[in-house]
Amino acid sequence: MLPPLYICGPTASGKSALALEMAAQLGGEIVNADAFQLYRGLELISAAPSAEELARVPHHLYGVLAPSTAADAGSYLRLARPVIADIQARSKTPIVTGGSGLYLKFLTHGPAPLPTADAMLRAELDATPLEKLVARLQALDPVEAARTALKNRRFVSRAVEICLLSGSKASDMRDGWEAQTAQLSAHLRGLVIHRSRPDLHARIASRTRTMLEGGAIAEVADLTNFSPNCEKAIGVREIRAMLAGEIGRTTCEERINAATRQYAKRQESWFRRELWLQPVVQ
Template identity: 40%
Template sequence: MNDGTHHAPFFLIGPTAVGKTAVALEFARRLDAEIVSADSMQVYRGMDIGTAKPDAAERATVAHHMIDVVEVTEQFDVARYVALANASIADIQRRGKTPFIVGGTGLYLRALTEGLSKAPDADPTLRAGLEAMGRERVLEELRYVDSEAAERIGPHNFRRLVRALEICRLTGRKSSDLRREWDRSRLPLMHGLERDRADLYARCDARVEAMFRAGLVDEVRSLLPRGLAKNTTARQALGYKEVITHLGGEATLEETIALVRTRTR
C-alpha cells in the first residue's frame, strides 16, 4: 500500500449498520478525501440494494472507488482487490487528495494494510466439494481442525468457513496460523465506530426491512438471468443467498426476511 506522508490513507471500520456511510461522507467532505470501498460485494454491478451501496447523490458529492468494478458473472478475489485498490489509492494521492478507506470486509482490509497472506489460491474442485457438504458439516470439520478460525468466523458466513477449511485441506495447516504470520508492523491507524449492542441490532433490523421495501427481491430476480447464482462468491452475499433460496420456493418471504435479519446481526 502506498502510504505517502502528505496524504496518508485514513481508515474507517465498523460492523454492519453502525453508520459508516454517513460518517465517511461527512469526513470525506471535510478532508477533501475520496472514498475507497473495502466491501467485497460492492464490487459487483447490479448488487446495489443488498450491499447498501451509496446512492447516486452520495457518489456525486464524494468520489467513490472500488464500487461496480465487475459483473456478477466474474470471479473476484482479495488479490485482485488489493491490486485495484492500491492503484486507486495511488491515483488519489497523486491528485493531492486523501484516500479514505471504508470497510467492510476484514479480509480485504487486512490484505490491503498488511499484504497478502501465504494462503494458497482457491481450488475450484475442492471448493465445490466443500460447498456441497453444507454449512453444518463444514462448520463441524473446521471446528475440529481449526477451532480458532471457526470461532472467529462464526456460523453464518459460509463463504469464509469454506475458505478456511479449504486452506486447511490444501496446506495441512490452520488458516488461523497463517493469519498470525502476516506482518503486522505496517498496520495503519484505524478509526472504528461502535454502538450499544441493542442499538446496533435495532439498526440492523431497520436496515434489513428497508432493503426489502426498496426491492431487494426484485433486484435478485433481475440478477439471476445475468448469472448471479453461478458465481460462487457473489451468490453467497448476505441477503442475496437467502433471496435466491426464497425465489427457488424453499422459504417464504417472511422466513427469508427473518433469516436475513438474524444473519445481519
C-alpha cells in the same frame, strides 16, 4: 503524499455516513472496501451509497464489476492500489471504507505468505467428515486447533490444508506473519465504529425492511448470470427462495435479519483483532 484513512465496522453501523463526513473534513475521496458493493446490480442488496451520496464527494470502486465476474481479496487489491495512488497523486486523502475484513487486510498489510489452495487436496478435504478433519488438525498443529472455530468446516479445512501444503505448522506461519504486520500497523490510521448490540440490531432490521420495500426483490429477480461471490451476498438466497415460493415474505425478512446479525458479529470479531484501529462509539 497523504496516507489513507480507513473507516471500518460491522454492516449497518454507519460507515458510509462517517466516510462522507471525513471526506468533507479532509478533502478526501472515498474508496470502496466492501466485497459486494464492487458489483453492478447489487446496489440495494449490498446497501451501496445512494445517488445523492455518490454526488457529494468522488467515490471509487462502486459497481465496477459485472455480476458474473469472480473476485477475491487478491483481485480487489489489484483494483484498489492504483485508485488510491491516483488520489494521493492529486494531493487528496483516500478514505477507504468497508466491512470486508480480508479485503482490507490485503490492502493494509498485503497477503499473508500462505500456500494457495490446491484443488485436488481441497476435494479430498471436502469429502472428509468434519470430525476427522478436526482430529487431523489437532494432530498436525495443536496450537492452531486450539484457536480455530472447530465447528466451522472452512476454517478447519484451510488450517489442515496449510499444514499439508507447507510442511509447516499453520500456527507458526500465522504467528510469523502477525509479527511482521505489527510493524506495518504502526504506520496506519483508521477508525472502527462501535455500536451497542441492540442499536446495531435495530439498524439492521430497519435496513432490511427498507431494502425489501425499496426494490431489492426485483433486483434479485433480474440477476440471471452471477458469480458465486454474488450468490453469497446476504439477501440473495433468501429472496430467491421467496420468489420460488419456498418461503413467505415474513420468513424471508427474518432470515435476512438473522444472517446479517451473524455476519455483523463475525465482523466485530475480525476488527477487534486489528488493534491499530481507533474505536468510534456511536
